[in-house]
Amino acid sequence: MVSTSRRTLADDIVRALKAEIRGGSYAPGSRLPTEAELCRRFGVSRATVRGAVKELDVLGLVRTQHGVGTFVTPRPAVRDGLERMGSITESIRASGKIPGHEYARRTLRPLLPDEAERMGVPPDTEVLELRRRITADGDVVAYSYDLIPRSLLPERFDPEELTGSVFAYFENRLGIHPTLGMAKVHAVESVHIAWGPDAGKHRLFILLDQLHYDRTHRMLAYSRTYFVEGAYEFHLVRTSD
């Protein structure tokens, strides 16, 4: 959950209810069990249940009504969008296609001064530079350019072992969980971005110029991802108070 510590009882309940809601156990708009019932079911006090429900409320999964009950919010068709941090690979797989990665460059080099400033790290930091293409069912979806601080990588790091999703590598190999991304969005038209067999074929892109952090605000990576216009569905859920 949001807090830093281990796992609290409320967290467990949040996870359980999240899974049920997303899994469709409750029809959209239907009532959640009352707090008293949830107490019995999870064997915790009402204070704990209230904490969990409060979180689901703030997250927008449910809505509470004083004196009535709490209801699962009828979500529009698209659940998560661009505002949700997540692996591109994963979202491709979710759309029923098979993701692929083709690496063109995996080299260690010192950071240039302007890059260091953009990333907010010392100028002499050593980074791993990646260039790759991300594909879905063989079609190029995005051209990506990433810089990852050497200090995050294992002592004995072999660039060859980085073959698939960078996101998955962080999660599974390094035990690092990217949870925050700060991106700038641009429309880009250029024939110099695409390379490989499709060089020059794509020329219109959505650029995500992005800094990645974990929950402690440690800088994890700087990436520029050029999504081929039309090849990737970009959704965005926007909210206000």
Next chain:
Amino acid sequence: MVSTSRRTLADDIVRALKAEIRGGSYAPGSRLPTEAELCRRFGVSRATVRGAVKELDVLGLVRTQHGVGTFVTPRPAVRDGLERMGSITESIRASGKIPGHEYARRTLRPLLPDEAERMGVPPDTEVLELRRRITADGDVVAYSYDLIPRSLLPERFDPEELTGSVFAYFENRLGIHPTLGMAKVHAVESVHIAWGPDAGKHRLFILLDQLHYDRTHRMLAYSRTYFVEGAYEFHLVRTSD
């Protein structure tokens, strides 16, 4: 806040603390007063305070640590981005520039079948069609195209009274609060979008193809906003659990 009802005590506390945090009353990373202190200060029970702090936690404004305290999260420079629903006008003003609106069309007409399907309303719905340019210090920032159901507008509606921000019109004149937007993002290259004095000058845009809702999921508007690439800083804060 998130819940539907009036205003709860916890809501008031959330607002007060939000204002203080955003206003910089607490240094980033510093401690929030303890729950006990907040109880005394607001004259409420700990249950209420905990509800408020929980919300701030989930919203990412603070972070609680069991046995230590709760701390305001050190926010990166950019606070809100594209994922935050809000008036374009407002964000222009926030950047220190003066927003302007130039309307080219304000007409009532019935909806076309494909538009109706996209908006999820009956095919014969009458809508107000708007075409306008949004400027900052006189420079065009975006070309916008909006459709608003006639049923939301006052009985006696004069198109001429809609002169500035549509967002502000909703809030102030109609008492309607847009809180949710579902957008598709595209990169667009075309010479046929810009009109007026700058016709043909702009040809690269970021398109936000968006449906607006209020908190009860009532459809408020369908809009296509073409942001002139480079004229508007697009930030996006992405998060995961």
Next chain:
DNA sequence: GGGCGGCGGGTTGTCCGACAACCTCAGGTG
């Protein structure tokens, strides 16, 4: 002197029981 461990105070997490505020709906009343 330096390192280790325990202890105490402070803070958040959870529990319990109770009441207030609020909504719904059935039934009565005019």
Next chain:
DNA sequence: CACCTGAGGTTGTCGGACAACCCGCCGCCC
């Protein structure tokens, strides 16, 4: 039929208590 009233159920708030946890102090031991 319209309106009021009340009972019952649900969330919001209250008060007090204890558990789990973190930190720093202090004394003990080597």
